[in-house]
Amino acid sequence: MKISLNWLKQYVDIPKGLDPKELALKLTMSTVEVEEVIDQRERYQNMVIGEIVDITDHPQADKLKVCKVNAGKGQKLQVICGADNIRKGMKGILALPGAMVKWHGQGELVKLEKTKIRGVESSGMLCAPSEVSLAEEFKEEEGVVDLGEEGKVGQPIAEALGFDDVIFNIDNKSITHRPDLWGHYGLAREIAALLNKKLKDLKVDDAEEGNDVDLKIKIEDKENCFRYIGAVIGNIKVEPSPLWMQTLLTSAGMRPINNIVDITNYVMLELGRPSHAFDRREIKGDAIIVRRAKQGEKFKTLDGQERGLTSAMCLVCDSKRAVDLAGIMGGENSEIKNDTTEIILELANFNPVNIRKTSTQLGLRTESAARFEKSLDPSLAELGMKRIITLIKELIPRAKVISRVADVNYGREEKRNIELDLDFLNRRIGQKIPKKEVISILENLSFQVKDNQEKLLVIPPSFRTAKDISIPEDLVEEVARIYGYDKIIPVMPLVSMETPAVNNELVIERKIKDILSQSLGAAEVYNYSFTSEKNINQLGLKIDDHLELANSISQEQKYLRQNLFENLVANLESNLRFFDELNIFEIGRVYLKEAGNFKFNNKSQNFLPRQEKYLAGLKLSAGKEEVFYQAKGIIEIILKNLEVDFEFAQGQAKIPWIDKNQYLEVRALGQIIGFVSKLNPRLLNQLEIKQAAGVWELNFNQLLKYAQDRKKYQPLPKFPKIIYDLSLIVPKAVLWENIEKEVYEASPLINKVELFDVYEIAMLGPDKRSLAFHVYFQSQDRTLEAREAEELREKIIKLLNKKFKAEARRVL
DSSP, rough: OOEEHHTTTTTSOOOOTTHHHHHHHHHEEEEEEOOEEEEEEGTTTTEEEEEEEEEEETTTEEEEEEEEEESSOOOOEEEEOOOOOOOTTEEEEEEEETOOOOOOOOOOOOOOOOOEEETTTEEEEEEOOOGGTTTTTTTTTOOOOOTTTTSSSTTTTHHHHTTOOEEEEEEEEGGTGGGGGHHHHHHHOOOOOHHOOOOOOOOOOOOOOOBBBBBBEESSOOOTEEEEEEEESOOOOOOOOOOOHHHHHHHHTOOOOHHHHHHHHHHHHHHHHHEEEEEGSSSGGGEEEEEEOTOOEEEBBSSOOOEETTSSSSSEOSSSSEETTTTTBOOOOOEEEEEEEEEEEEEEOOOOOOOHHHHHHOOOOOOHHHHTTTOOOTTTHHHHHHHHHHHHHHHHOOOOEEEEEEEEEEEOOOOOOOOHHHHHHHHHHOOOOOOHHHHHHHHHOOOOOEEEEEEEEOOOOOOTTTTHHHHHHHHHHHHHHOOOOSOOOOOOOOOOOOOOOOOHHHHHHHHHHHHHISSSSOOOOOOOSSHHHHHHHHOOGGGGGGOOOTTTTSSSGGGEEEEEEEHHHHHHHHTTTSSSSSEEEEEEEEEEEEEEEESSTOOOOOOOEEEEEEEEEEEEEEEETHHHHHHHHHHHHHHTTOOEEEEEOOOOOOOTTTOOTSOEEEEETEEEEEEEEBBOHHHHHHHTTSSEEEEEEEEHHHHHHHHOOOOOOOOOOOOOOEEEEEOOOEESSSSHHHHHHHHHHHHTTTTEEEEEEEEEOEEEEEEETEEEEEEOOOOOSSSOHHHHHHHHHHHHHHHHHHOOOEEEEEEO
């Protein structure tokens, strides 16, 4: 949100010597986060009001003129200009050398320099609106800007046009609970309190009501409309609003349209109170009816879009049709036109929850909706009506109210009395603040304060009671932030330090991430829980099995994922052009189309969908056979580090996108906790992947049941180990884990067996493969002799030959 410093100065006297950046820091430290301070004067440096005192033809160009321009301070410059609308005595925008302009309103800003045009020197430039970013302010101009009689020759343009301003860019997220800060007047109140200055009253005249028109207002949807004020104003003349108003609106990021629309936008940016104006000719029966939309009802909004509505949405209608999507956007059928002479003004209060839901469902975010959904003060509607009428009469003196100001009010004004104990306040802040200063701070923020000696009776203003001030702690915050957090002397608290409870889930998750990223070189990915129809279809899964979002952000995020691979495969696809090999993993939740263990809320009997947490990974490698064992090895390393008693077992693969010929289940105490496999050839061809891709998955919730953290300590070995490498040719049907088990059982002197190579070639035969592994021999009480290790090696070979018909290929 953009806030104009010049606009703020209308309501509070800000010291001239106060640097805008210092003011921005004060606001950030106390009230709102100021993200950026923009000095508009920098944009219009080296630009002044120039007056053309003489015009002659260019000797070398028929379409160009040589102008003598008075730049002020006795300085007359020669400027070449090709505009058709220049004349002697005309005042315009003169850009001097050093100014930043856009040539013919196109491209980037360029720095103006003294130059020669067709052999004649030009020391400046008479500017068109688009060349100095003023196309909206001078939209009727053709040629260079004609300032008429306004301004003094030589006066800086920023000063003359009101652009000697500083804009504060406010972070809206910091004021979601403060609807009063969504306008300049509310920010001015905060600044007045920070600087201990008086907040000026708004210029508001009591409306002189008429009786020419009988305006009827009826609220049928009392649940979504708490208050509606309407008035008919006649003798309207629609024309551009004055330059001062256009300038302020533009500075705040709002496009000027015409005087009536600009006034409603001006008051919205001033008070944070949206309003709307209808062309009275289009309102049938001079009747305003607030009702629910009919299911499937169509309504065309001001942006020209026809929107399908639901029965939960609120509409403002006349006696025959809808004319306004309540609190969000007006209807095209009742917009203000150039020949409008009578208008109906609307100031209302709508249900913030309904506004938010309607705006989100229709994908229609407006400045009005952003404010209504913050729970506006109902009493502000009356002030807003008076302020708009005052401005209309100021800009259009002939205008007058020709109806009564009709007010239907179902809202309840809630007054809260909060007792604030001064001792409580000082203890909470950690510093004693004088009572007089406490009262002054609260009163400067528009609180009513009654002094009861050691306690204060505080009544918050109505615009702070909706979502904000309700308990003494809220008042402590108000005093502390205006007093200044930087003034509070920091003191270390005296607290008893207790050992926090260990979150086993986080410990194990952190351990797994360390193993995968640091030991195995895998990269963790973070995906949204949403997925697309494309991702689901390419894995051969069913769309109907997935939960669909009612109002997805985009088509690419329309469904909730059922497994992590829906997005992991998409990650693989997007990284193919950068990497030939890839090793990625993710820990995240999946969402199943069945009831879980948690209800929607305390009152509901319906349960949220079941969520399961999974750990999954994908390994892309050029080695088509090795990749399966690499993926399998990843699971082995994870589970061994977590001390899970597990085994691999052959199972019936029911997953459509994996290679069913290479699939193993991971079991812990007989319970299936995961699997290891490869992406099937169909999917690889579809993705145009030439490499092989191993996949693995573990159910994280199940893993927690079996993971252990038993720390084992053993002395460092006193005696050396002997390592032998064995290479065996074995039948393909023989599993490595069975071979590994037999080797360990061959002798207690074997303390480690490690597989390091698996391959298949034609010379071994169609049903054979080669396995190569390290065997570590070591004794805890003596040095082994080479003879003993050699005997054990021979024993292992004979044992495996007898058990699995394994043949020693070679001894390394």
